[in-house]
Amino acid sequence: MFRYVESHLTEREPEHHFQDVLLAWVRQRGRGFALPAAQLPNAQRSVRARTQGFPPERQNERCFLPGRIKADADFALALAAVRGSLPTSEVHFTGGEPTLHPELTALVRIARRIGLTVGLTSNGENGAAVLPECAAAGLDRINLSVFGTTPEELAAVQATRLASPKLAARKLDALTATIETASRCGVTVSANIVIPDRDHVTRVLRVMAEHGRAVTVRMLVNLEDGGASLAAMKEVVDRLEAVPVRRVVTAGASDQRVRYRLPDGRPLLAKSIRPVRLPDTCAGCRFDNERDCQEGYYGVRMYRARSGPFVVGVCIQRMDLCLTLGEFVMSKRCAEVRGSREEETARLVARYEGARTEGGENPSPAVRAR
Numbered sequence: 001m002f003r004y005v006e007s008h009l010t011e012r013e014p015e016h017h018f019q020d021v022l023l024a025w026v027r028q029r030g031r032g033f034a035l036p037a038a039q040l041p042n043a044q045r046s047v048r049a050r051t052q053g054f055p056p057e058r059q060n061e062r063c064f065l066p067g068r069i070k071a072d073a074d075f076a077l078a079l080a081a082v083r084g085s086l087p088t089s090e091v092h093f094t095g096g097e098p099t100l101h102p103e104l105t106a107l108v109r110i111a112r113r114i115g116l117t118v119g120l121t122s123n124g125e126n127g128a129a130v131l132p133e134c135a136a137a138g139l140d141r142i143n144l145s146v147f148g149t150t151p152e153e154l155a156a157v158q159a160t161r162l163a164s165p166k167l168a169a170r171k172l173d174a175l176t177a178t179i180e181t182a183s184r185c186g187v188t189v190s191a192n193i194v195i196p197d198r199d200h201v202t203r204v205l206r207v208m209a210e211h212g213r214a215v216t217v218r219m220l221v222n223l224e225d226g227g228a229s230l231a232a233m234k235e236v237v238d239r240l241e242a243v244p245v246r247r248v249v250t251a252g253a254s255d256q257r258v259r260y261r262l263p264d265g266r267p268l269l270a271k272s273i274r275p276v277r278l279p280d281t282c283a284g285c286r287f288d289n290e291r292d293c294q295e296g297y298y299g300v301r302m303y304r305a306r307s308g309p310f311v312v313g314v315c316i317q318r319m320d321l322c323l324t325l326g327e328f329v330m331s332k333r334c335a336e337v338r339g340s341r342e343e344e345t346a347r348l349v350a351r352y353e354g355a356r357t358e359g360g361e362n363p364s365p366a367v368r369a370r
């Protein structure tokens with residue numbers, strides 16, 4: 001489960017996300033990992049192949065195997081260092097599956113002691129077992145990935161070996177138990193649903209009908225086909241007769257969302273992406289076009305290498321941009337991230353100062369920047 005994982009930290013809104021990832025790149029001099037390709041999982045093989053294609057000036061870039069983050073003083077210091085270099089109010093753990101981390105409660109407690117709001121993203125299969133302790137440690141909210149409301153619907157999006165309606169039914173029961181446990185423990189619950197196109201509108205309406213009272217449903221745009229996805233989101237909004245009440249823009253990052261209110265008062269969120277770039281880092285990036293960089297600059301992520309250091313990256317597609325935490329906090333890139341956020345915060349606040357924040361077809365943005 002967490003064999004090849006480490007933690008990500010994403011500066012968004014400017015919340016920080018911790019994710020477990022399969023592997024990552026770090027710019028470091030010296031030897032790279034030495035595992036024979038045949039012993040590596042597919043993803044690592046493919047990254048290794050990419051290393052071999054690097055131009056001469058990048059041959060000192062090495063990939064590292066990520067390690068599991070421990071709930072120890074090093075983690076507390078790393079969090080504090082990031083917070084000291086990029087003003088931060090929130091930390092968010094993501095997958096892998098954070099509820100399977102054996103020290104999740106302790107990680108939550110450390111982050112809370114540092115003064116951060118703590119969230120996590122989960123598939124909802126193990127939440128009932130861990131959420132009471134996490135809530136007691138200070139967990140504020142959980143974002144659940146929801147793919148369907150019926151075993152058939154869920155089985156249809158599983159890998160072939162897991163595509164059994166029986167197994168899917170068990171997963172749905174576990175998801176329901178997670179939602180009930182979170183609500184009972186005072187943890188705010190959101191359900192993330194990607195909507196590829198209009199074929200998925202009914203599925204979203206069913207999720208709203210089944211879970212819309214206990215959780216805040218967040219429709220996510222499908223980055224592969226934004227047009228069809230946005231049209232489907234609009235259809236959901238129309239069919240539910242939802243009214244837009246607030247647009248939230250994350251200053252200095254690509255995240256934005258519109259908050260709607262249903263006739264019965266329930267909320268509904270529609271999340272999409274702005275084409276945000278870092279002014280220096282993204283300039284000249286080979287992916288800097290609409291097709292290859294659909295997510296844009298989404299935030300900072302932090303990883304831990306198995307060999308020890310925490311590592312900070314600014315782009316999931318450009319892991320070669322990763323720096324060790326020590327390098328990052330002193331770097332121009334850190335100043336660039338901070339400056340970009342401050343500049344856009346000032347611009348958005350000036351632009352929307354005094355505007356209404358509720359009601360109307362074009363609700364004014366609430367600018368997230370702390």
Ligand code: SF4
Pocket residue numbers: 277278281282285286287288289292293296297298314315316317318
């Ligand atoms: S892929 Fe990453 S580094 Fe490249 S333009 Fe997009 S956000 Fe910037």
